[in-house]
Amino acid sequence: MKLTIYPQKPFVIENGILTVLQTNNSKFYSDLIIGLSRHNNIIVSDNDGIIDTQENLVYLDNVISNPNLFLPFKLKLENLIIEDLNENERQRLFQLDREIKSIFLGASYLEDIPMSIDEEWSLKKLYKYSGIDVLKSAIDNPYDIIKVVLNSYKKFYPKKLIVLNVLFNYLDSSQISNLIQMIKDLDLYVLILNFSSQPYSKLFEKCRYYSVDSDFVRFDR
Structure with missing residues (x-):
């Protein structure tokens, strides 16, 4: 895959x-960040053919502070959890749905207004009613947040180009090495942006490395 x-x-x-x-x-x-976040003035290609940036690229920026980090997975997680329910669990949820509706319907008789209740049985409605969501605050440290994010993209969007930013400030050398190995094991397309004037680090020897200096001179390794 290529980013231009x-x-x-x-x-x-x-x-x-x-x-x-x-x-x-x-x-x-700044031009790169604007292009990535707006899917504008950048080109993503694969096998020398241009591909849709909206469909094939996700710019996550700073994953440690991004409040919408798990938003792309909500619907897929919902479908996955519902699919994992066994028959006994589905039957129990059906019974609970009837009990809840019966209680509300009974209370409605106290009002002098004709009322009805929706008899439709929907696991999706029950799931939304339960308020299940990913609890980012339960993840202890930046490396674990990155790990959960990459594993989630492997599960749901394995072909997307994932672009991260402001990341190396949060990780020590051991965690960077582990991250490089994790990306290899997951077989993901991952680009990390690093705004810095630091010289090339040996930590990146197993990476594909590019730098663009203040004079727009480019170095590839």
């Missing part, structure tokens, strides 16, 4: 190999 923002030549992102794009060029960095 003109006038730079394409940046290659391989599945299973973390790609790092580092820059201290404010203009290049």
